[in-house]
Amino acid sequence: MSIVPVWKPSKETIEQSNIFKMMQKKGFDKYQDFWKWSVANKEDFWASTVKNLNIQLVENYTSIVDISKGVENAEWLKNAKLNIVDSCFQNDDDAIAIIFQESGKELQKVSQKQLLELVNKIANGLINLGLKVGDSIAIDMPMTLEAVAIYLAGIKAGMPIVTIADSFTPNEIEVRLKITEPKIIFTQDVLHRAGKEIPLYKKVVASNAPKAIVLKSSKENIELRNEDLFWDAFLSSKTEFKTVIQKPDDIITILFSSGTTGDPKAIPWTHTTPIKSASDGYYHQDIHKNDVVCWPTNLGWMMGPWLVFATLINKATIALYYDMPTGNGFGEFIQNTKVTMLGVIPSFVKYWKTSKNMEKYHWNSIKCFSSTGEVSNADEMNYLMQLANNKPVIEYCGGTEIGGGYVTSTVVQPNIASTFSTQALGGEFVLLNDNHNKCSKGELFLIPPIMGLSNTLLNRDHYKVYYKGTPTFEGKLLRRHGDELEELENGYYKAQGRVDDAMNLGGIKVSSVQIERVLNSLEFIKESAAIAASPENGGPSLLVIFYVENPSHLIENQRLQQAINCVKEKLNPLFKVHDLVKIEALPRTASNKVMRRSLRDLYESK
Incomplete structure (x- = not known):
């Protein structure tokens, strides 16, 4: 298999891209000029992006961003009323919203109308249990149709979702439940991984979880605690549900990110955070209507909610494979579902390169890959590009507290393996050395305001964590992030790991x-x-x-x-x-x- 070190976009690829469409609207010929405009004119950029994504507002905003309380307390969509879930159902009723496959079974397709009806049944089930607006709900499940529907249903009903990764031990689950105190938890009896059944409900019980709603995926009988319910007993038959309309800064999700002091930081996402996710998906991963997006992940990591919003708000299809992304079944799934954007973590690619097990599949539908979560290896990313006949890899790095990326690539610039070609549109950062001088290799500081940046933490002082003691740059307040980057001679960037006591x-x-x-x-x-x-x-x-x-x-x-x-x-x-x-x-x-x-x-x- 030949290795091509650099991918260059064709005129056709550029002109079909979402970035190019926006550049045309704003009168730009060069991408770099467009990026500079997006940070020099943030209000115009984000207002235009909200319009591009057709974000559904019940009451319009009086200003796109209000920084009267300081850039660290920016208020986005000031005075608007909305529920971001409404923006996830803008495609045709019969458009495919989710396509999924259980290991060894047939592909199944779920239309937008079917997904919305399932979401409404779950939302009604929550009300039937006596839950109220503001009550939080936990999900500790693999990334399945039901998990996505539960996630959307809770938000639609005004109930914040606490997301917990299905790989966590009982200790780690318990820590997260103690911080957030959800009223109920959704889980599954077992996980199916490479032919094995791994207990999940048992782990949830061992973590002293609240009332559990349990989806059955195994033929084995399991005994529930007295207070727990099986999924079928919970689910309402009522397919209509009136969306709970909220303020932009109301909490929709609580995610966790490791702090450097032990317990994880509990990071709230609001109704505006998904706009950042969807914006990145629109511009950087170049997601179009009816594209098929696959990114093996979990709701417990930010890429789970990112996948839901970046795909559905952009009117595309989420592709979910229920088993390991390393086996042959996954390669066949990508081929058969005609995935157009495949997200990876570098560890998957390393395995595929060593085993060569993906080389027999036709991934010709893929328009681009995207890689996040770890520092990637250039040889492996070059290899990945060739699995789809030389398609670009959108390197993507950000954080849970950003709702997306701060540095990334695009389909309108040459693609060089394991490097980022640009700062993310609508956002800006600076690299500083130990003396707080600008440099080409150093600690990264974000320059707020940026849509998606967190304003609060549930179990920490937000200002102390992100702003206290940070230097200023050209009179601007900076926000710490903890990553180290190197800017290369060609203006691209390379990840250098962390400067703090965290690791990926x-x-x-x-x-x-x-x-x-x-x-x-x-x-x-x-x-x-x-x-x-x-x-x-x-x-x-x-x-x-x-x-x-x-x-x-x-x-x-x-x-x-x-x-x-x-x-x-x-x-x-x-x-x-x-x-x-x-x-x-x-x-x-x-x-x-x-x-x-x-x-x-x-x-x-x-």
Whole structure:
């Protein structure tokens, strides 16, 4: 298979793109001039974008953004009234909203009308249980038709959704439930993964969850707690439901992102956050009406809600495959559903390249890929491009507290593997060195206001986390994010990992402190420091543990295996310990803070 290092857009690709249409409207010939306009004229850009996406407003806004309380407290769609779910149902009734496949079964298609009726049945079921506007609901499920419908139904009924990833351990589920106190939780009896059935309801029960609504996916009988209900007993037969209309800053979703102090940050999304998701999908992933969008993910990660809004608001079809995205069944699913935009995390691509198992499928319908969650490897991304006969990879990096990306690629610029070609439209950032001077490689700071940026945290002081102590740039208040980027000579960007104590593992953000807290319970560890090391040739970070020894009879291999098992069982089975390194003492600053960056440099220089 030949490797093409750079993809260049054809005149036809450029002229069919959503970006080009907007450039034409605003009188721009060059993309870079258009981006500059989008940040110099944010009000005009975002007002035009709200119009492009046809966001359904019951009452119009008096101003697109109000910064009278400071850019850190920007109010978007001031005085408007809406429910963002109404904007997810703008296609034809018989248009396909979701196409899905359970492993080994036939493809199934759900029209927009059928999805809306299911959403309404669920919303009525919530009311029948006695829930009220403002009550929160948790979802701990795989990404299925029902999960998407529950998610939309809760928001439509004015009930914020607490999203929990189905891979979490009972400990991690319980932490999230304690922070958000949902009235009920939706879950499934088991997960189906590569021919195995993995208990999910049992994990939910072990986490001291509230009343559970349980979808049955296995033939095995399961016994529910007295207060719990099976899905069929919960679901209403009533297919009409009046949308609850709210203010733009009312909470629709509570997602979690690892802080650097242990417990995850609880980040609320409001009715305006999905506009950022849909905007990125419209401009950067170039999603068009009736396109088919697949991105293996979960509602517990921001890409789950992103997928729902970026696809449905743009009148496209969500493609959901119910099993692992690494097996042959997934490749056939992409082929048969004629996916036009396929999202990945680099770990998937690494597996596909090693196994070569996707090469036999015809992915000719794909117009572009998109990659997020981890630093990618150029060889692997070049390989991915060739799986669809040389299609671009839209590198995409952002955050849960952004509702989308801050740096990305486009289909109107040349595509270079593992690099970002632009700052996201409607947003701006600056790179600063340790002396707070602008530089080509340094810490990234966002320049607010940007549609989608969070204004509150449920369990932290938002200002302290994102703004306190940040430098200013050209008189502008900056917002910290924690990523390090390098700007290349051609104006493109390359990801350099994190500058803080967080890391991305398997597409999931986690703090070093969370990992260290569970590892410090092991008998042979006196204290530990977790770092994310970069592989020599680039690609996803490797989890490396430095530790100071407690005297122990365990040999090296036994210690490594204990560390692997501990992280898998107490945090997440997707986190894999790559290496365990004994050290006499952890390097510390004068204020006793562990110098993880020094450990990372030490490991990577070996």
